[in-house]
Amino acid sequence: MKRTVYSSVLSLLCLFTAQNAMAGDRPVIVELYTSHGCSSCPAADKIVREFSQSDPDLLPLSFHVTYWDNMGWKDPYAMEASTVRQRNYAQLSGRRNVFTPQVVVDGLHSAVGNDHEDVNKAIRLAKTAMHTIPISITTTKYDMLINIAKMEDGPTSMSSGATVWLVYYNKYAMTPVNGGENSGKTIENINNVIDIKRLGFWHNDAMTYHIPRNQLVGDGMAVILQSSPQNQVLGAAMYERPKS
Numbered sequence: 438m439k440r441t442v443y444s445s446v447l448s449l450l451c452l453f454t455a456q457n458a459m460a461g462d463r464p465v466i467v468e469l470y471t472s473h474g475c476s477s478c479p480a481a482d483k484i485v486r487e488f489s490q491s492d493p494d495l496l497p498l499s500f501h502v503t504y505w506d507n508m509g510w511k512d513p514y515a516m517e518a519s520t521v522r523q524r525n526y527a528q529l530s531g532r533r534n535v536f537t538p539q540v541v542v543d544g545l546h547s548a549v550g551n552d553h554e555d556v557n558k559a560i561r562l563a564k565t566a567m568h569t570i571p572i573s574i575t576t577t578k579y580d581m582l583i584n585i586a587k588m589e590d591g592p593t594s595m596s597s598g599a600t601v602w603l604v605y606y607n608k609y610a611m612t613p614v615n616g617g618e619n620s621g622k623t624i625e626n627i628n629n630v631i632d633i634k635r636l637g638f639w640h641n642d643a644m645t646y647h648i649p650r651n652q653l654v655g656d657g658m659a660v661i662l663q664s665s666p667q668n669q670v671l672g673a674a675m676y677e678r679p680k681s
Contacts, residue, residue: 463569464495468522469485469550470538473614477537478550482627485550496659498604499628499629501629502515509618514612514630529666542560544667545566574675581649581676599638600665602660604633609626611624612626631655657678658677
C-alpha cells in the first residue's frame with residue numbers, strides 16, 4: 438500500500454576504509470524514503486539493494502520516516518530529520534504531500550521506490566547530469582578530516598553555494614516487525630541512516646572540517662554537498678569501517 442501523507446592528510450591511524458571522491462569519481466546518492474510500517478516498502482528496499490549490488494557507483498541511504506509510526510508499528514530507525522528532509526524535497530518540487538516508498542537520486546530525480554523501471558530511469562538521469570566537487574575524507578590520530586575543494590569552473594547550480602551534510606548510517610539490518618501492515622515479516626535494510634547533521638555552508642572556497650573521532654557513530658558516514666536552494670548533489674564522499 439502506498440501512503441500519501443511525504444562526505445591532503447596522510448592517515449595515521451585508520452578505523453575506517455577511506456574512499457575519496459575525486460573529479461569524475463564520486464558515488465551517486467540514492468536516498469530511499471521508507472518505513473517498516475508501509476507494506477509497499479519492502480519491495481523498494483529490495484530494489485534499491487539490488488541496484489547497489491550491481492552498481493558500485495551507487496551509495497544508497499535508507500531514510501526511515503516517522504509518519505507511519507502511528508499505524509500499528511513504530512519503526513526503530515524512524516527519525517523526524519528524515520521526514521523533514523523528505524518534506525523539503527516535496528516543497529522544492531511543488532508537491533504538497535510526501536509518500537513512501539520514494540527514491541530521490543542526487544537530490545533531483547524522484548521515483549516511486551517499488552517501481553524498478555522508475556528507479557532505473559532516475560539513476561540514469563542522475564548519471565548523465567552529475568557534477569563533482571572533489572571531497573576527500575582522511576583520518577588523523579584524533580580527527581576525521583573532510584576536505585572540500587575550490588572549483589575554478591563549476592556548474593551554474595553552485596553559484597549560490599551549497600550545504601554540507603554529514604550522514605551516519607548502519608550498513609545492514611534484519612528487523613522483525615510485529616505490528617502494522619508488515620506484521621509477521623522480517624524486513625531487510627541496507628545503510629539505515631541513524632543521524633544527519635548540517636556541517637556548514639560551502640561558498641566555493643577550499644575548506645576542511647575536523648570531526649573528532651570519538652563522535653563517529655555507526656558503520657559508515659557520507660558527506661553530501663548539495664546546492665542551495667535546488668538540493669542538487671554537487672559532491673559526495675563516503676567512509677566505512679573495515680570488515681573485521
